[in-house]
Amino acid sequence: MLEATAFHRPGGTAGARNHVLVLPSVVCAARVARDVATATGGVSIVHQHGCSQVGDDAVRTGQVFEDVACSPNVGATLVIGLGCETLEGHRLASRIEQRGQSVEFTGIQDAGGSKEAVATGVAACTRLLAELAGSERAAVAPAKLTIGIEAARASPLVDALARRLAEAGASVALTGHAGGLQDRWSRAAAFSSTPPRPYRVVLQEAGHGVQQHLALIAAGVQAIVSFPALDAAPVGSPVCPVLAVRGSSPLHSALAGDFDLSDGDGIDVLWRRMVETIDGAPTVAERLGSSVFALERLAMTM
Amino acid sequence: MDGLTGYLRSDGRWGLRNHVLVLPLHLAAGAAAERIAASVDGAVSVVHDWTGEGSDEDVARVGKVLVGFAGHPNVSATLCIGLGEDDATLAERARERGARVEFLSLEAGGGTAGTIERGLSVTSGLAAEAARLQRRTAPPSAICLGLECGGSDGMSGITANPALGVASDLLVEAGGTSVLAETSELVGAEHLLAERAVSAEVAKDIIEMIERFERAAASLGVDLRGGQPGPGNMKGGLTTIEEKSLGAAKKGGKAPIQSVLEYAEAPGTLGLHVMDTPGNDIEQMVGMVAAGCNIVAFTTGRGTPTGSPVAPCLKIATNSDVFRRMRDDLDLNAGEILDGTASQLDMGRRILAALAGAASGLPTASERHGNAEFAISRVAPRAAMPTYGTVSRI
Numbered sequence: 037m038l039e040a041t042a043f044h045r046p047g048g049t050a051g052a053r054n055h056v057l058v059l060p061s062v063v064c065a066a067r068v069a070r071d072v073a074t075a076t077g078g079v080s081i082v083h084q085h086g087c088s089q090v091g092d093d094a095v096r097t098g099q100v101f102e103d104v105a106c107s108p109n110v111g112a113t114l115v116i117g118l119g120c121e122t123l124e125g126h127r128l129a130s131r132i133e134q135r136g137q138s139v140e141f142t143g144i145q146d147a148g149g150s151k152e153a154v155a156t157g158v159a160a161c162t163r164l165l166a167e168l169a170g171s172e173r174a175a176v177a178p179a180k181l182t183i184g185i186e187a188a189r190a191s192p193l194v195d196a197l198a199r200r201l202a203e204a205g206a207s208v209a210l211t212g213h214a215g216g217l218q219d220r221w222s223r224a225a226a227f228s229s230t231p232p233r234p235y236r237v238v239l240q241e242a243g244h245g246v247q248q249h250l251a252l253i254a255a256g257v258q259a260i261v262s263f264p265a266l267d268a269a270p271v272g273s274p275v276c277p278v279l280a281v282r283g284s285s286p287l288h289s290a291l292a293g294d295f296d297l298s299d300g301d302g303i304d305v306l307w308r309r310m311v312e313t314i315d316g317a318p319t320v321a322e323r324l325g326s327s328v329f330a331l332e333r334l335a336m337t338m
Numbered sequence: 339m340d341g342l343t344g345y346l347r348s349d350g351r352w353g354l355r356n357h358v359l360v361l362p363l364h365l366a367a368g369a370a371a372e373r374i375a376a377s378v379d380g381a382v383s384v385v386h387d388w389t390g391e392g393s394d395e396d397v398a399r400v401g402k403v404l405v406g407f408a409g410h411p412n413v414s415a416t417l418c419i420g421l422g423e424d425d426a427t428l429a430e431r432a433r434e435r436g437a438r439v440e441f442l443s444l445e446a447g448g449g450t451a452g453t454i455e456r457g458l459s460v461t462s463g464l465a466a467e468a469a470r471l472q473r474r475t476a477p478p479s480a481i482c483l484g485l486e487c488g489g490s491d492g493m494s495g496i497t498a499n500p501a502l503g504v505a506s507d508l509l510v511e512a513g514g515t516s517v518l519a520e521t522s523e524l525v526g527a528e529h530l531l532a533e534r535a536v537s538a539e540v541a542k543d544i545i546e547m548i549e550r551f552e553r554a555a556a557s558l559g560v561d562l563r564g565g566q567p568g569p570g571n572m573k574g575g576l577t578t579i580e581e582k583s584l585g586a587a588k589k590g591g592k593a594p595i596q597s598v599l600e601y602a603e604a605p606g607t608l609g610l611h612v613m614d615t616p617g618n619d620i621e622q623m624v625g626m627v628a629a630g631c632n633i634v635a636f637t638t639g640r641g642t643p644t645g646s647p648v649a650p651c652l653k654i655a656t657n658s659d660v661f662r663r664m665r666d667d668l669d670l671n672a673g674e675i676l677d678g679t680a681s682q683l684d685m686g687r688r689i690l691a692a693l694a695g696a697a698s699g700l701p702t703a704s705e706r707h708g709n710a711e712f713a714i715s716r717v718a719p720r721a722a723m724p725t726y727g728t729v730s731r732i
Binding site: 330 | 448449570708712717
C-alpha cells in the first residue's frame, strides 16, 4: 500500500513539493535569480552553464533546464535571462510553457540592469507564488507517482524498494552503473503490472554519481532515494527531495548525520520515510540546504 | 598611479581586497561553505560542481584553479573544506606558496552540521586576523590586470577595447602586469599578436594556441556560430568570429607579448601575457583570477553584470545607450569615444585611473550587486552523445 498526498497539477501530474523555480538560463543571471528567490521564497538553481556552448552540448543543457522546470514538484517557473546568452532565456521560457507549465520570464538587459531585474523578477515570482497559494495536498494514486532510485552501490534495499513500489502500482526510474544492474532490473520487471503505468525504466548514460539526479528529475520523479557509492557523500537536489541511504564504509559512518537512514534500517523504515518525504517531511539534505545542480557536459565551453 | 594602495602579502604579491575565502574543494562541501561564509562578515564562498573525478588533464586544470583561489593575494586567508582527508593536498599546495590556509573535511568534521560549527569558529578567527591588516601605498607593479570582454557588440572593437588597450599599455609601461585571454575570441587575430611576441618561440606559442583551439572545435564536428559569436553578439552587429576577434584583441594594446600562459597559470614576469582560456566570460575570469590577476577590466556592449568572488571587476560600456540603460551595472562609458566627447587616449587614461581607484578600495558596480560568479572549466569532452534522460522501457 502506498498512501501519500501530493499537489495535483492541471496537466494531471502530482508533485511532492510545490516549488516556484527561479531558473537562470545562464550563469550570468545566477545572482539575480538567487536574489529573487531569497526575497520571495522561490527556489533558485546555481549553475555555470548557458553560454558559449555549441552543438549537442548546448541542446542537452537546454533540455535539462526544461526538464527540471517541468518536474511535477515545480508548480511554476520564473526564467531569468541575461539577453546575450547562447541559451536564450525567452526561448527557454516558451519551450517550458509549451509543455504546459506556468511560466514567467525576466531579462536582465531588457529590464535595464540587475537591480531592475530583481524588482521585476520579485513581482513575477510573487504572482506565481500567489497562483500556487491555493493549492493543497490531496491523496494521490500510486500510479501518479514515479520514484527515482540512484543505485550507485549495491544494497538489498534497492531491489526490495523496487519490488514494493511495483506491487503498490507506482512507477520507478533507476540509475546506476554497477555491472549487471540492468539484468537484475529486468528480472524485477517480471512482477510488473501492465505497461505503461506503472513502469520501470533504467536511465542509461545518466552520468556519474550526483549527475544522475538530473537524469531522474528529467524522468519526472517526485522523490529520489539515493544509495551513494561508499566513497561518495550524499547531496540534495534543487527541486526534488533526496532521501539518502547510508552503506557500510568509513566515509558513510563519518557522515552519518548527512544521511536520512541506513541499509540496516530495513525496507519497512525506508518505505515509511519515503512516504513521509512524499507527504512533505523535509529530508536531511533539504534541512541542510544542500542543493547541487551537477550537469555532465558533452563538450568544452568555447 | 598615484594613491594606489593594497595589502602586501608574505610572498611579495599585492592584494587589492582582503577577503576571507571559504572554499569547497568538493561539491558535497558546498552547503557547509556557503552557510559559513554567509554567517561571517568579510567572508566569501563559491559554488561549484567539482567532485574530483575527471580526466587527468581536467583534474590538473581544476586543481590549479582551486589552489589559485585558495592562495589568491586578494584573500588574506582561506578555509578549504574537502570531502575527505585526501583533499588536504590541495590546501597544502596553496600553503606551500605562502598562503594562510586552514583545512577541514566533512569526514573529520562528522558531516555538514559539525563542519559548519567548526568552520564558523575557524573563519571568525581568520576574519579577525584579516581585519587587523592595513592598506599601504603600492607601486604600479602591484597590479595584475585581467582583460575581458563579454556581451560584445559592433562598437566593442572601436571604443572600449582599444581604450582598454591604452590603459593596459600605460599599466605595462609603469611596471604592471596585464593578461589578454579568450582564445576563441582571438581566432583570426593570431598573426597580429604573434608579430608582437618578444621571441620567435612565443610567436610560435601564440599560433599554436589558436591552432589547438581550432582543432578541438573541428573535432567536435559542430558549427561554432551560436557559441561564438553568440546570439547577443550578432544582435549587437558582430557577424563573424574573426570580426569579433579583431576587436577583442585590441584590449591587449600594443605592448610586447611576454609569454603564452596555460589556463590558470601565473605570469612569470611583468608585462603583457596571453592566456589560453575559453571565451566564456566566467570560465575566462576564473582562469585569470586563479593565475593571480587581482583586478579585472571588462568591456561590454550588451550589458553584463558579472563579477568575481575575490577580485574587483570594472565594467566599461562600449556605447552610451547601454551605459544609460544599465547605469547601475556599469562603471565607465567608453561610448563617449563614439559620441565625440573623449578620445581613445583620454578614455584609456580614465580607465587606468578608475582601475587604480577600484584597486585601492572603491567598490565596483559588480561588487555592489554581489556578483560573484564561478565556474569549473573542463577541457575533456565526452566522446559521444549519451542517451541521457531517455528511457528504455522494460
